[in-house]
Amino acid sequence: xxxxxxxxxxxxxxxxxxxxxxxxxxxxxxxxxxxxxRVMLIGQAPGYTEVEAKRPFNAGSGQRLFAxxxxxxxxEQEFRRRHYMTSVTKCYPGRSANGKGDRVPSKAEQQLCxxxxxxxxxxxxxxxxxxxGGLAIKLFYAARLRLKDIIGTAAYIPPAxxxxxxxxxxxxxxxxxxxxxPQRPENGRWVVPLPHPSGASLWPNRPENKALIQQAVELxxxxxxxxxx
Ligand code: SF4
Numbered sequence: 531x532x533x534x535x536x537x538x539x540x541x542x543x544x545x546x547x548x549x550x551x552x553x554x555x556x557x558x559x560x561x562x563x564x565x566x567x568r569v570m571l572i573g574q575a576p577g578y579t580e581v582e583a584k585r586p587f588n589a590g591s592g593q594r595l596f597a598x599x600x601x602x603x604x605x606e607q608e609f610r611r612r613h614y615m616t617s618v619t620k621c622y623p624g625r626s627a628n629g630k631g632d633r634v635p636s637k638a639e640q641q642l643c644x645x646x647x648x649x650x651x652x653x654x655x656x657x658x659x660x661x662x663g664g665l666a667i668k669l670f671y672a673a674r675l676r677l678k679d680i681i682g683t684a685a686y687i688p689p690a691x692x693x694x695x696x697x698x699x700x701x702x703x704x705x706x707x708x709x710x711x712p713q714r715p716e717n718g719r720w721v722v723p724l725p726h727p728s729g730a731s732l733w734p735n736r737p738e739n740k741a742l743i744q745q746a747v748e749l750x751x752x753x754x755x756x757x758x759x
Contacts, residue, residue, distance in 0.1 A: 535565045535653045538646070542620055547642045555639070556622040559646075560586050563614030563654070568759050570656035571595075572647070572666040573617040574726065575635050581622045586615040587727070594734070595662065595727035598743065602750035612759070614654050618665045619643040631730045634665065658753055659719060663726030670703035670721055677733060680723050682745030684710050687719040710749055712756040722749050 532540075542559035549557055560576035562585050571586075579589040587595050596606040604613075619635040620643055626633045635643075647669075651659075661667045664677070671680055685703040703721045710720070724746055725734050733739055753759060 533565055535650075538649050538653060542646050545621075545646070548619070548621060548639050551638065551642065553636065553639055554624050555619075556581050556624065558584070558622075559620035560584060560622075561614075561616040561620060561650070562586055562610060563616070565654055567612065567614035567654050568657045568757070569609075569613040569660065570651065570654055570658070571613065571615045571660045571662055572669070573615070573662045574665040575617050575619045575623050575632070576621070577632055578622050585610070586617065590729045591727040593727075594729060595724070598724060598727070598747055599750070601744075601747045603754045614650070614656065616647065616650055618647065618669065620646065631728070640665070657716065657719060657757065658750070658759065659721045660724055660750070661721065662724045663728075663731075667723050670723070677725055678739065678742065681725055681739070682742035682749075683707055683723070684749050685721040686711075686714055687721065689715050689717045692717070692719055710752055712753075716757075720753060722746055722753070 539561065542561065545559060546557050548555045556578070558581055560580045563570075573586060573591075576586060577589060577591070580586055592606075596609070599609050600606070619639050623633040623635045623639070625631070659670075661670055667677070667680060670685070685706040686708040687703065687706055691706070725731065725739070725743065727734075734743055
């Protein structure tokens with residue numbers, strides 16, 4: 531019998547809503563993972579090679595991402611096998627008009643795809659969420675906050691807040707900044723953001739930002755070790 535998550539995943543793979551709304555995406559939603567995952571990584575949108583390979587973070591951005599996750603203790607194949615990888619919008623958005631990298635999905639596309647992410651979040655119910663890059667981070671944190679304010683921090687969403695629904699909890703993480711404490715109730719959720727891992731992003735190269743990324747990696751390493759994620 532199909533689980534609710536496999537039903538949702540089939541629905542996402544068949545979705546053409548953005549195409550039908552006039553956006554030049556390449557359909558075929560890209561994501562990876564099962565309901566048993568305890569960590570959910572949320573990227574911006576897949577690139578073309580991800581669509582071809584049908585797996586997230588397949589190419590250049592994956593190298594940098596898996597270097598960070600590797601430093602936290604996860605081998606790439608282990609992370610792919612055990613955890614869940616998805617994105618704000620799930621289809622390839624095409625190249626940007628200026629030819630520099632891929633197009634950032636419009637707000638309308640993000641809105642169209644948002645219910646899928648909320649349903650994934652509800653069905654997987656991850657203990658740790660890693661929003662990777664500005665677009666995913668804005669799901670959790672106010673737009674006025676800068677990466678330097680957020681990378682290297684952790685937020686803990688208490689169970690009572692999660693119980694109010696994922697829509698709310700997607701938006702309010704900064705209110706719950708916390709020092710990592712494994713004794714917090716395990717049915718709460720930790721959020722540990724990372725910057726966009728694309729090689730085109732220069733932010734991670736600056737020494738002061740490398741130190742923030744290192745803090746994020748150390749937080750993830752601690753969570754992985756304590757809970758055997
Ligand atoms: S990006 Fe999301 S909403 Fe748009 S077509 Fe793909 S799955 Fe559907």
